[in-house]
Amino acid sequence: MMDHATRVGNRLLAALPPADFALLAPHLRKVVIERDSVLVRSGDRIEHLLFPLTGAxxxxxxxxxxxxVATAIIGREGAVGLTSALGTSHSPSTAVVRISGAALxxxxxxxxxxxxxxxxxxxxVQVFTRSLLMQLQHVAACNALHSVEARLACWLLHIHDRxxxxxxxxxxQETLSELLGVRRTTVTHVVSTMRASRALKSNRRGALEIDRPRLEAMACExxxxxxRRIDRIVSHGAVGLVHGAPPRSASRSAGSRIAGTGS
Structure with a gap:
């Protein structure tokens, strides 16, 4: 029988000791997250926390x-709406699904x-907060210092990873404009440049086919x-969770399954 770390596809949840995960499991509901759907808008009350299993x-x-402008990309290493656990009931940003998938x-x-x-x-929650703050700081520096081409290559690689x-x-191209915080005309020029370098193999309507090695060569550092930093924070945080203190109260067994009717 698989343990919960194997069954749960989200890295934050999978890092929890079984007894702690069991406190959440009865209330987790698996949902589909559709491409281009808005999960929460900036300033809106956070109604749900989502832990992605797949998608971006x-x-x-x-x-x-x-x-x-995009400030972060979140996949199975993170969560959406987790700032509510810090006492913030309203979302500080808008969360939009860019690659469809599933979440808890x-x-x-x-x-x-x-x-x-x-x-x-x-x-x-602290592990995720550190990871998110690091990403926000790095994106701010990248936006200030690097070219649009290098920034787009970075975003495409992060999305491809997820x-x-x-x-x-x-x-x-509208999505790319939103990610980069630039006009559509700039995106058209950048995409043309990346196609010329063959980092983009094709530019189909509504989709981009990438050449990953060339895209990595075009991206900034x-x-x-x-x-590496996100993986280090999440991985080291996971080690701390697994070997940390037991829950203050965990009456349910580690075998509690993810319910389909939780809220």
Whole structure:
């Protein structure tokens, strides 16, 4: 019989000791996250926490003048809405699904109740917060210092890492404009440049086919540095969770399955 770390596809949840995970398991519900769906808008109340199993979600900052720019990409190493566990009931950014997939959903109230009973779940929130802050800081520096071509290559690599397989990414030029915070005309020029270098094999309607080795050569050093740092934070945090203190209260067994009717 597989243990929960094998069965649970989200790295944050999988790192929890079985007894702590059992506090959440009865209330987790598996949901489909569809491409281009808005999970929560900036300023809206956080109604659900989502722990992605597959797919990629972009955290988008929306300015008053209507301009947008991506600040983070979240996949199975993270969560959406987890800031509610820090006492923030409204979302600081807009979360948009860029690669469809699946996630485990739980209400903030259920999650907070479990967090109050488990120091390990509280530590998991801290692990994710460190990872997210690192990504936000790195993206800010990259946006200020590096070319649009290098930045686009980084975003495409991060999204490809979280995609469900294959080199065809379902991304429109409008989506790329939103990710980069630039105009569509700039995106058209950048995509043309990347096609000329063969980092993009084709530019089908509504999708981009990438050549990963060439894309890695075009990206700035931010991609590898950020990827290593996120992995280090999540991996080291996972080790701490597995070997940390037991939950304050964990009456349910580790074998509790993920319920299909939780909230």
């Amino acid at each position: 979600i972009a955290s988008i900052m929306e300015l008053p003048n209507g301009q947008t 959903q739980i209400s903030p109230a259920r999650f907070l109740a479990a967090q109050h009973r488990s120091t390990q779940i509280a530590s998991m 995609a469900n397989g294959g080199d065809l990414l379902p991304l429109t 931010c991609y590898k540095v950020m990827s």
